[in-house]
Amino acid sequence: MVPPPAASRPGGRSSRVLAAIHTSVGELVGEGVDKITFPVVAERAGVTPTTLYRRWPDVNALLEEVAVAALTREGESAPDTGSLDEDLTQWALAIVHDIGRPERARFLRAMVSSRVEIVASCAVTDRRGEQATEVVRRAVERGEAAPTVPQILDHVIAPLYHHVVFALPVDEAYARQLVRDVLAMVR
Amino acid sequence: MVPPPAASRPGGRSSRVLAAIHTSVGELVGEGVDKITFPVVAERAGVTPTTLYRRWPDVNALLEEVAVAALTREGESAPDTGSLDEDLTQWALAIVHDIGRPERARFLRAMVSSRVEIVASCAVTDRRGEQATEVVRRAVERGEAAPTVPQILDHVIAPLYHHVVFALPVDEAYARQLVRDVLAMVR
Numbered sequence: 075m076v077p078p079p080a081a082s083r084p085g086g087r088s089s090r091v092l093a094a095i096h097t098s099v100g101e102l103v104g105e106g107v108d109k110i111t112f113p114v115v116a117e118r119a120g121v122t123p124t125t126l127y128r129r130w131p132d133v134n135a136l137l138e139e140v141a142v143a144a145l146t147r148e149g150e151s152a153p154d155t156g157s158l159d160e161d162l163t164q165w166a167l168a169i170v171h172d173i174g175r176p177e178r179a180r181f182l183r184a185m186v187s188s189r190v191e192i193v194a195s196c197a198v199t200d201r202r203g204e205q206a207t208e209v210v211r212r213a214v215e216r217g218e219a220a221p222t223v224p225q226i227l228d229h230v231i232a233p234l235y236h237h238v239v240f241a242l243p244v245d246e247a248y249a250r251q252l253v254r255d256v257l258a259m260v261r
Numbered sequence: 262m263v264p265p266p267a268a269s270r271p272g273g274r275s276s277r278v279l280a281a282i283h284t285s286v287g288e289l290v291g292e293g294v295d296k297i298t299f300p301v302v303a304e305r306a307g308v309t310p311t312t313l314y315r316r317w318p319d320v321n322a323l324l325e326e327v328a329v330a331a332l333t334r335e336g337e338s339a340p341d342t343g344s345l346d347e348d349l350t351q352w353a354l355a356i357v358h359d360i361g362r363p364e365r366a367r368f369l370r371a372m373v374s375s376r377v378e379i380v381a382s383c384a385v386t387d388r389r390g391e392q393a394t395e396v397v398r399r400a401v402e403r404g405e406a407a408p409t410v411p412q413i414l415d416h417v418i419a420p421l422y423h424h425v426v427f428a429l430p431v432d433e434a435y436a437r438q439l440v441r442d443v444l445a446m447v448r
Contacts, residue, residue, distance in 0.1 A: 183373050186370055186373060186426050186427055186428070192428050192429070192430055193427075193428045193429060195429070196427050196428075196429055198427075199427070199429070224438075225442060228416070228420045228438075228439060228442065229415070229416050229420070229442060232419055232420040232423035232424070233415045233416070233419040233420070233423070235423055235427070236419035236420070236422055236423040236426075237419070239373045239423075239426055240373055240380075240383050240385075240386070240422070241373070241379050241380045241383075242379070242380060242382070242383055242386070243379055251411075251415075252415060255412060255415065255416060255446055258445075258446040258447075259442055259445040259446055260445075
């Protein structure tokens with residue numbers, strides 16, 4: 075591969091370049107571009123393909139990083155209301171608000187459609203697992219009966235993502251019902 | 262559109278033609294063909310595009326029909342073992358066996374990646390809902406406490422499909438845990 079001329083190279087892995095790359099991927103996904111490749115992203119972002127090849131092993135890794143960044147705000151913590159029921163409800167409602175947006179649903183679908191091999195873990199789910207762990211830890215410290223973290227992922231998070239990915243309707247009433255159901259497991 | 266010459270037209274909507282179309286879609290999805298269009302399917306199946314335009318409103322409708330046919334065997338009934346726990350477990354294990362195959366996972370991902378608009382219902386989920394309804398009806402007739410059909414769809418089916426679509430591992434132990442969880446909601 076011929077290296078690009080020095081003049082056209084952006085400032086390494088600066089946050090400005092990263093933001094341009096993320097924005098470009100988001101635009102391409104939003105426009106329904108079928109084949110998102112490093113050269114396509116590079117042209118849109120005004121960087122050289124080499125910038126992308128240096129940072130990500132393949133375009134799926136880039137897509138997944140962008141999806142995680144788009145779907146889970148940096149430093150986002152789970153709610154801390156003093157009650158497990160209310161923590162889970164507020165958390166589920168925030169997720170519905172986030173992933174219910176059309177552009178975020180497109181991100182998720184673009185992400186899964188690029189998957190071929192079984193993955194040991196999924197960055198999106200891992201982040202949700204960290205948040206669920208916080209919520210459960212605080213509930214147990216207060217002496218509340220709490221479902222396990224896998225139960226929360228399986229019975230609140232998975233149905234919400236399933237509905238969004240399959241383009242089935244998701245609303246606040248649905249999120250509240252899922253929380254009631256998972257709490258019924260430990261009552 | 263110019264109609265194709267009569268000589269090249271296949272025998273209407275015969276099951277042979279339908280099988281060729283379904284097989285072709287399956288092959289194209291399995292090969293990871295990015296853009297499945299009516300002309301592409303038609304060429305592979307040895308039929309004219311008109312045959313496809315006549316039968317399906319668009320290529321997504323064809324993809325969904327093939328996915329449903331591939332994922333739920335014709336006339337497949339839910340197990341009837343005399344116990345709700347065993348019915349749900351056997352049913353969940355059969356689904357794991359079906360959708361855990363790589364080619365079926367590819368079908369599901371191809372199906373969701375083509376979705377743009379919110380759909381009122383999903384043919385795959387609808388079929389599972391009919392099966393869950395049978396299982397719940399029989400349990401109630403026997404006097405067993407049973408979860409609702411939406412609870413079974415949300416807490417057994419959705420997590421299984423979520424895992425397959427996101428390429429997370431799915432196995433028998435996972436299916437059994439989901440059934441235990443949904444039954445814990447009514448105990």
